[in-house]
Amino acid sequence: MTELLTNTATAARVSTADGPLRKAGADPAGGRAPGAKPAPPAPRAARRRLGPGRAIPFGRLIGPVLVIALWWFASAIGYLDPRILSGPGTVLSTASDLISSGRLQDNVLISLQRAGLGLFFGVTAGVLLAVAAGLSRTGEYLLDGPLQIKRAIPSLAMLPLLILWLGIGEQMKVTVIALGVAVNMYINTYASLTGIDSRYVELAEGLDLSRAQFIRKVVVPGSLPGFFVGLRLGVTASWLGLIVVEQINATSGIGYMMFQAQQYAQSDVIIVGLVAYGIFGFASDAAVRAVERKVLSWRRTLAG
Template sequence: MAGSAGAVEALDGAEGSLAARRTRRRRGLAPGKRLPASRLTGPALVVVVWAVASAAGQLDPGAIPAPWTVLRTSGQLWSDGTLPTDILTSLQRAGSGFALGLTAGVALALTAGLSRIGEALIDGTVQLNRAIPTLGLIPLFILWLGIGETFKIAIIAIVVYIPIYLNLYSALSGIDHRFVELAEVQGLSKLRFIREIVIPGALPGFFVGLRLGVTGSWLGLVVLEQINATSGLGYMMFQAQNYGRTDVILVGLLIYGIFGLVSDSAVRLIERRVLSWRRTLNS
C-alpha cells in the first residue's frame, strides 16, 4: 500500500511538473506584461534624436528648428492669445464633424448589417463613396454649402463615417451563424438577440473603426482649415508658410499629433473598459 501511495504521489508530481512546463511554455509565447507608458517611448525617442541632431548642428535651423525653438515659439503664441483661439476653433470643428460622422456611420452600419433591404440600399452607395477621394469633394461641397464652416464639418463627417461604417458592418456580417441558431433555439426575441449577441460581437470591430475615425477627423481638419479660414491650427500653419516660419508650422503639426495620440489613447481606454470580458493576446 505504501508503495502504491508513493507511486501515485510520484505520478501526481510528474503530472504537476509537466503542467507547469506547459504553462511556462504557453506564457513564453505571449508578448508579456505591458510596459508603463509604452506608447510614449517611440515619440520620446524621436524627440531625443531631433534634439541631439539639432545640438550637433546636423539640422538646418531654417528648415527644421530645434525642439527648444519650437517650445519657445509655442510659448509666445500662447501668451499673445493666438494659440488658445486656434486650438479651440480646431477642436470645435473636429468635434462637430466627428459627432456627425459617428452618428451616420453607426446608423448606416446597423441598418445595412441587420437588414437585407438595408444592405441592398446602403452598402453599395457607401462603397461608391469610399472609392471617391473625400478631399476631391471639396469644390462640390463649397458650391452646395458655401465656403463657411458647414462644408468643413460635412467633409470631416464623411472622412469619419466611412471607416466606422466599414468596420462595424464587417463585424456585424462576421458574427458566427451558430450564435444565430443558438438564439433561435433559446427563443430569444429580435431585440434580445441584438442586445445580447449582435452588439457584444460587433463591438471589437466598432472600436477599430472608431479609432480610424478619430484619426481621420484630424487628418481632414489640417487640409480644410487652409481653405477660407480665419482661425484654427491649419490657418495658423498656412499663414506661417507665407512668412517662412517653419517653427510655427512645427508647433501646429506637434499639436495635431498630440491631439491624435490623446484621442486614440482615450478610445483605447474606453475599449479596454467596455471589452474587459475579452481575453486577448494584447491583454
C-alpha cells in the same frame, strides 16, 4: 465460469504490471531490484513564450520620446538647418509666446470644435448605416454598394463639389470631416456585424428572443470590437480632414495658423501646429483605447 474469468483478468493485470517494473529494474514486490540504478528524471522542456510579453505602463510614450530626443540631438550638433527645421528649444519658445498672446488657445478651441462636430456626425451616421445594412437584406442591397463606392472616392476629392454645394463656411468643413469618419465607422462596424457567428442567431431564435433582446444580447456585444476599430480610425480621419479643410479659405484654426506661417517662412510656428495635431491625435486614440479596454474587459487578447 465467472471465477475463471476473474482469475484470468487478474493474472493479465499482474503480467502487464510486471513488464514495466522489470524493464525499469524494479522488484515485483514493490522494491527496486538489487544493483539496479534509479531511472533518471525526464527532462522538463523549456516553455517557449510566443506572446508579445508583459505590458509596460506608459510604454507607448517611448517611441515619441525617442523621436524628440533624436530631433533635439540632431539640432544641437548643427545637423539640422534652423531655417528648414527649427530645433525643439526654438519650438518651445515659440509655443510659449503663442500661449502668452492667446493665439494658440483660440485656434485650438476652434479646431477642436470642428473635429468634435465632424466626429459626432460621422460616428452617428456610420453606425446607423452599418446597423441598417448589417441586419437587413434590403438595407444591405440599398446601402452597401453606394458606401463601398464612396470608400473608393477620398473625401478630399469631393472638396470642389462640396464647396460648390455648401460654400466655404463651417458647414463644408464639418461635412468633409464627417464623411471621412462615417466611412470608417461603417466599414468596420458592418464587417463586425456580418461576422457574428450564425450559431448565436440560431440560439437566439431557439430561445424565442425579441428583436430588442436579440440586438442587446447578440448584436451589440458582437459588433463592439469592430465599432472600436472604426472609432479609432474615425478619430484619425477627423484630424486628417481637419488639417486639409483648415487650409482652404479658413480664417481661424490650427491649420490656418500654419498656412499663415508658411507665407512668412516661420517653420517654428508650423511645427507648433504639427505638434498640437500630434498631441491631440495621440491623446484621443489613447482615450478610445482606454474605453475599449474597459468595455471589452471580458476578452482575452494579445493586447492584454
